[in-house]
Amino acid sequence: MNKLLFIAFVLFFAVDAHAQDWANIKRYEDDNSKVPAPAKGEKRVVYMGDSITDFWIKSDSEFFAGKPYYNRGISGQTTGQMLVRFREDVISLKPKVVVILAGINDVAQNNGPSKLEDVFGNIASMAELARANHIKVVISSILPANAFPWRPAINPVAGIKAINDMLKAYAAKNGFTYLDYFTAMANDKSGLSPNLAKDGVHPTLEGYRIMEPMVEKAIAEALVSRN
Structure with missing residues (x-):
């Protein structure tokens, strides 16, 4: 097999595999199978998100250590x-609380253009699925960003604000x-400063150290809420 044919072969199967598991359900399939039933009184929390959630446990594993926290972020x-x-x-993990942090990659058009209302609707649907299964919900704002290194033609400021306004209401x-991570972290250009x-x-x-006490406060509030 010549080199070009081999590259085409590899690319074909990589694309085919992605098409078959577009949502990457396989990513946590094995991990999920090993999660035990919640212990009595356990305040289990699942963090659902994208790379910001995915990288969190890698950047500060101590925050998750020894707690009933399950990180289910997938980059991109x-x-x-x-x-x-x-x-x-x-x-399926039967948490008491889910923390949803999502939307930045929709604004970046990672899977093509999306209506802002549809992005909001997807997050709302997750919240409503959780409620139907007696899981308390924390809806996170999209974090500040005023440019995307991988999508330099997109100015995300207006889109992020619009989705956050819809989520808050x-x-x-x-x-x-x-x-509301956005208000706590945004600089004067509606982005994140280099630090x-x-x-x-x-x-x-x-x-992440700014986010951690905020999310734990939100989880505590969700646990005592009526919804």
Whole structure:
């Protein structure tokens, strides 16, 4: 087999594999099978998200250590992909709380252009699936970003603000806990400063250290909420 044919062969099967598991349900399939039933009184939390969640446990493993926290972030994912895998990666684990942090990759058009209302709708659908399964919900704002290194032609500021406004209003109307990372972390250009995210999108350890007490406060609020 010549070199060009071999490359084409590899690319074909890589694309075919992605098409067969668009939502990457296989990523956590084995891990999920090993998760035990919740212990009595356990306040299990699943973190559902994209690379910002995925990289969190790698950047600050101590935050997750010894806690009933399950990280189910997958780098690059859009809200549609998360919605497809929500049952396997959240509901099946029987948490008390799910923390949803999503939307930045939709704004970046990782899977092509998306209507902002559809991005919001995917997050709302995850929240409603959780509620139907007696799981408390924390809806996180999209983090600040004023540019994407991998999509330099896109200015994300207006899209992020619009989705965050929809999420905040939706959470208030439906009794979900809203976690406003944006206000706490945005600089005067509606982005993340280099100390919080070297590439302007993915938090540094310092960035995650700002997020950690905020998310734990939100989880505590969700646990005592009526919804």
